[in-house]
Amino acid sequence: MKMIEAKKLIFEYIRRDEEGNVESIDKALDEISLDIEKGDFVAILGHNGSGKSTLAKQINAILMPTEGTLYVNGMDTKEEDKLWDIRQSAGMVFQNPDNQIIATVVEEDVGFGPENLGVPTEEIWKRVEKSLRAVGMYEYRDHSPNKLSGGQKQRVAIAGIMAMKPQCIVLDEPTAMLDPDGRKEVIRTIRELNKEEKVTVLLITHYMEEVIHADKVIVMDDGKVVMQGTPREIFSRVEELKRYRMDVPQITELAYELKQKGMPLPDGILTIEEFTEAMKRLEQ
Amino acid sequence: MIRDITIGQYYPADSILHRLDPRVKLSGTLIYIVCLFLVKNLWGYLIAALCLGAIIRLSKVPFGFIVRGLKTIIILLLFTVAFNLFLTSGTPIFEWKFIRITKEGVSLAFSMAVRLILLILGSSLMTFTTTPNQLTDGMESLLGPLKKLHVPVHEIAMMMSIALRFIPILLEETDKIMKAQQARGADFETGGIIKRAKAMVPILVPLFISAFRRAGDLAMAMEARCYRGGEGRTKMKPLKYHKPDGIAWVAIVCFIALTVVSRRF
Amino acid sequence: MAIILDKLDYVYSPGTAYEKHALKNINLVINDGEFIGIIGHTGSGKSTLIQHMNGLVKATGGTVYYNGADIYDEDYKLKDLRTKVGLVFQYPEHQLFETTVLKDVQFGPKNLGLPPLEVDLRAYDALKQVGIGDDLIDASPFELSGGQKRRVAIAGVLAMKPEVLILDEPTAGLDPKGRDEILDQIAKIHKEQKITVILVSHSMEDVAKYVDRIIVMNHGEAVYDGAPKEVFAHYKELEQIGLAAPQVTYAMHALRDAGIPVTTDATTVEEARDAILAWYREEKK
Numbered sequence: 001m002k003m004i005e006a007k008k009l010i011f012e013y014i015r016r017d018e019e020g021n022v023e024s025i026d027k028a029l030d031e032i033s034l035d036i037e038k039g040d041f042v043a044i045l046g047h048n049g050s051g052k053s054t055l056a057k058q059i060n061a062i063l064m065p066t067e068g069t070l071y072v073n074g075m076d077t078k079e080e081d082k083l084w085d086i087r088q089s090a091g092m093v094f095q096n097p098d099n100q101i102i103a104t105v106v107e108e109d110v111g112f113g114p115e116n117l118g119v120p121t122e123e124i125w126k127r128v129e130k131s132l133r134a135v136g137m138y139e140y141r142d143h144s145p146n147k148l149s150g151g152q153k154q155r156v157a158i159a160g161i162m163a164m165k166p167q168c169i170v171l172d173e174p175t176a177m178l179d180p181d182g183r184k185e186v187i188r189t190i191r192e193l194n195k196e197e198k199v200t201v202l203l204i205t206h207y208m209e210e211v212i213h214a215d216k217v218i219v220m221d222d223g224k225v226v227m228q229g230t231p232r233e234i235f236s237r238v239e240e241l242k243r244y245r246m247d248v249p250q251i252t253e254l255a256y257e258l259k260q261k262g263m264p265l266p267d268g269i270l271t272i273e274e275f276t277e278a279m280k281r282l283e284q
Numbered sequence: 285m286i287r288d289i290t291i292g293q294y295y296p297a298d299s300i301l302h303r304l305d306p307r308v309k310l311s312g313t314l315i316y317i318v319c320l321f322l323v324k325n326l327w328g329y330l331i332a333a334l335c336l337g338a339i340i341r342l343s344k345v346p347f348g349f350i351v352r353g354l355k356t357i358i359i360l361l362l363f364t365v366a367f368n369l370f371l372t373s374g375t376p377i378f379e380w381k382f383i384r385i386t387k388e389g390v391s392l393a394f395s396m397a398v399r400l401i402l403l404i405l406g407s408s409l410m411t412f413t414t415t416p417n418q419l420t421d422g423m424e425s426l427l428g429p430l431k432k433l434h435v436p437v438h439e440i441a442m443m444m445s446i447a448l449r450f451i452p453i454l455l456e457e458t459d460k461i462m463k464a465q466q467a468r469g470a471d472f473e474t475g476g477i478i479k480r481a482k483a484m485v486p487i488l489v490p491l492f493i494s495a496f497r498r499a500g501d502l503a504m505a506m507e508a509r510c511y512r513g514g515e516g517r518t519k520m521k522p523l524k525y526h527k528p529d530g531i532a533w534v535a536i537v538c539f540i541a542l543t544v545v546s547r548r549f
Numbered sequence: 550m551a552i553i554l555d556k557l558d559y560v561y562s563p564g565t566a567y568e569k570h571a572l573k574n575i576n577l578v579i580n581d582g583e584f585i586g587i588i589g590h591t592g593s594g595k596s597t598l599i600q601h602m603n604g605l606v607k608a609t610g611g612t613v614y615y616n617g618a619d620i621y622d623e624d625y626k627l628k629d630l631r632t633k634v635g636l637v638f639q640y641p642e643h644q645l646f647e648t649t650v651l652k653d654v655q656f657g658p659k660n661l662g663l664p665p666l667e668v669d670l671r672a673y674d675a676l677k678q679v680g681i682g683d684d685l686i687d688a689s690p691f692e693l694s695g696g697q698k699r700r701v702a703i704a705g706v707l708a709m710k711p712e713v714l715i716l717d718e719p720t721a722g723l724d725p726k727g728r729d730e731i732l733d734q735i736a737k738i739h740k741e742q743k744i745t746v747i748l749v750s751h752s753m754e755d756v757a758k759y760v761d762r763i764i765v766m767n768h769g770e771a772v773y774d775g776a777p778k779e780v781f782a783h784y785k786e787l788e789q790i791g792l793a794a795p796q797v798t799y800a801m802h803a804l805r806d807a808g809i810p811v812t813t814d815a816t817t818v819e820e821a822r823d824a825i826l827a828w829y830r831e832e833k834k
Contacts, residue, residue: 047724047725047726047727048694048695048696048723048724048726048727049694060508062504062507062508084510084512087507087508087509087510088510091508091509092505092508094501094504094505094508095722096498096501098453098498099497099498099501099502099505100501100502100505101449102445102446102449102502102505102506103417103445103449104415104416104417104445104448104449105415105417107520108417108520108521111520111521112506112509112511113509113510114518114520115517115518115519115520116509116510116511116512116517117510118516118517118518119518120518121518121519121520121521121522124518124520125520128520145449146452146453149591150591160509161509164509164510176722177721177722179590179591179751180590180751180752180792180793181590181591181791182591206724206725245724245725245726245729246725247725249796250754250795250796250797250800250818251796251797251800253818254797254800254818254821254822254825257818257822258822258825258826258829261822261826263825263826263829272796272799272800272803273803275800275803276800276803276804276807279804279807279809279825280807280808280809282829283808283809283832457643460638460643461643461644463600463605463638464636464638464641464643464644465644465656466605466631467603467605467631467635467636467637467638467706468644468656468657468660468705468706468709469628469631469632469656469657469660469661469709470656470660471628471660485646486644486646486656489646490643490644490645490646493643493646493691494643
């Protein structure tokens with residue numbers, strides 16, 4: 001089953017001057033076609049302005065395609081009467097943790113989504129508890145979000161989405177404003193949810209170390225999908241990634257540079273363990 | 285300085301008062317304030333003060349903490365007292381040059397001061413024992429009948445609770461922006477009123493922009509979580525009356541009766 | 550000897566429930582022309598520390614000397630210090646407020662009471678230093694991209710002609726492209742203007758790549774202070790306080806543990822590459 005299916009998706013931002021005349025048309029998404037299977041962990045890379053956030057907003061039906069079609073869980077995002085079903089099945093987590101927490105108490109914020117869906121009170125409490133436990137924030141349920149760290153706030157935001165029982169979570173640069181500790185805890189949480197709860201994850205990021213465990217990596221540039229494959233396939237193409245101004249994990253870059261200098265190392269080394277193994281083989 | 289403002293804050297503690305239904309606390313506070321203005325003599329004030337004292341004891345909020353809230357209104361208080369003391373006509377008891385204090389003035393100043401103090405203490409006690417969310421829930425429920433008159437009660441309550449959530453964030457932001465502009469040589473401390481008002485521009489513009497950006501982000505996040513107004517929404521924490529709430533109502537009625545009786549002395 | 554921090558102590562809101570010992574007995578000498586990185590996780594005191602260096606926060610104990618003068622002396626002009634020690638806050642684009650890029654950059658020099666010509670010269674110069682072209686000078690700062698906005702904000706501080714430039718996480722929230730542009734620009738300014746630069750950062754990789762000296766903060770104390778190689782040699786201790794060395798440092802140690810005799814002090818990809826190549830060529834002989 002496909003969770004997300006995009007067919008020649010085009011989205012244009014039209015800028016108008018004060019009189020309403022069209023000033024310029026920016027193609028934020030340019031004929032995007034892609035499939036995301038249920039249960040997958042997919043990472044989308046690309047620098048700012050590559051169209052990755054626009055794509056995320058399309059999946060949540062915050063933006064509608066200008067041309068082409070997008071199916072989320074089999075529903076066409078253009079069908080207005082499916083809007084709330086789409087938003088319920090594809091939840092979204094945003095970059096700034098402060099600007100997506102609504103309530104002044106953690107548990108009440110997690111309950112916000114189910115309240116909107118009209119879930120009965122008792123069921124809300126069950127869902128809130130389950131989601132908070134899933135992200136490891138249960139002991140903070142009666143705290144004020146203002147006193148939490150960035151990583152903790154982001155986990156609360158994720159719990160808020162989980163409580164709506166989505167099949168897919170789209171995370172739009174959830175770690176961009178966090179410190180390394182916060183980043184690690186958020187990524188760990190997302191991976192666990194993907195494994196244990198079988199939620200499809202679409203992670204938008206520009207940190208390479210966050211994508212090496214993904215099932216599939218998509219690289220976007222200038223509104224187009226320019227690379228697609230497993231992390232190993234993607235990171236074997238160091239030159240190409242650099243051309244799109246993307247980072248490569250240090251260890252991948254090191255192995256690549258050594259290979260350039262004539263050392264017979266395999267392509268697409270992603271971890272220190274793989275690197276050490278390859279080097280040991282070389283020594284013998 | 286900002287930390288001195290205790291009015292409107294929540295003081296977490298486990299007391300009967302904290303557990304009361306917010307509707308009871310809201311109505312009770314309103315009734316208390318009305319009663320304060322019905323009081324005619326010393327007896328009435330004594331009853332009101334004693335009742336408040338008893339409730340403060342029940343609330344487990346330290347007395348010192350509550351009194352600190354008065355610091356912010358001290359100027360208003362002095363002003364009221366002075367105004368009534370010097371400008372009330374009647375039987376003079378003290379005269380010196382143009383200053384004239386009358387018997388009526390003293391009694392009026394006294395009663396205004398006591399009223400103001402009790403009023404502030406009473407209403408801040410309510411906010412100390414009620415979380416902002418309960419407060420807005422309580423208001424939404426009490427104002428519920430106005431929905432028939434097409435007053436957007438749910439939306440007003442939602443706006444209030446969001447405002448409460450963002451006040452600390454925006455305060456912190458103001459502090460940050462001030463420091464950043466100071467690092468660029470901005471001076472907020474010297475000069476006349478006009479110069480100082482002008483100096484606020486580099487703080488206010490970024491603050492407004494940031495508030496609007498946050499509002500836009502928040503609106504998007506709320507929509508993404510299927511928010512579509514009060515229609516068809518359920519509540520995680522619906523308000524329900526319990527036994528202590530009934531007892532509280534009895535106590536409130538007793539207090540009204542005592543106040544009315546005190547007027548006859 | 551530009552800045553000397555002498556037994557600096559800072560207690561946040563003393564006597565209240567919020568009391569926090571944010572800095573404990575900090576003794577540091579920041580020399581002229583250094584490129585320093587300050588690392589530490591959130592709440593380690595690094596932001597508080599830099600705010601002491603330009604007098605925005607007053608220490609509760611100890612003192613700060615700038616070029617030999619005690620900045621807490623009654624007749625010391627703190628406003629002058631703030632122009633000499635330029636501080637760029639985190640997300641500095643949030644402080645932009647003027648209608649055009651140029652006007653915003655002029656704000657600082659204008660506050661110094663400089664003549665209009667000098668104000669203009671400095672603003673143009675600062676914008677050039679951060680790589681903002683003439684075509685953007687009259688644009689509204691709010692129309693720029695995230696990376697551009699940040700560079701304009703940095704220009705706003707550079708226009709004060711500081712002798713020391715302190716940047717609090719100048720790359721937070723930027724993509725790799727924006728990050729590289731900003732860091733390269735800062736390195737260039739350091740080299741060309743010969744000013745002292747202090748960079749507060751989370752990213753060990755960035756710090757290792759650019760700075761000559763690293764100060765590690767933890768729980769309000771400066772726990773390590775030295776060249777990147779010296780500091781990252783303590784990678785195990787760094788981990789205990791929630792920090793890490795660059796990935797290549799770990800890789801070199803892993804190789805060593807696996808019986809491959811390479812040097813382990815590399816902190817950048819280039820150093821690691823050269824060290825491994827040196828071993829490889831030796832091996833092949």
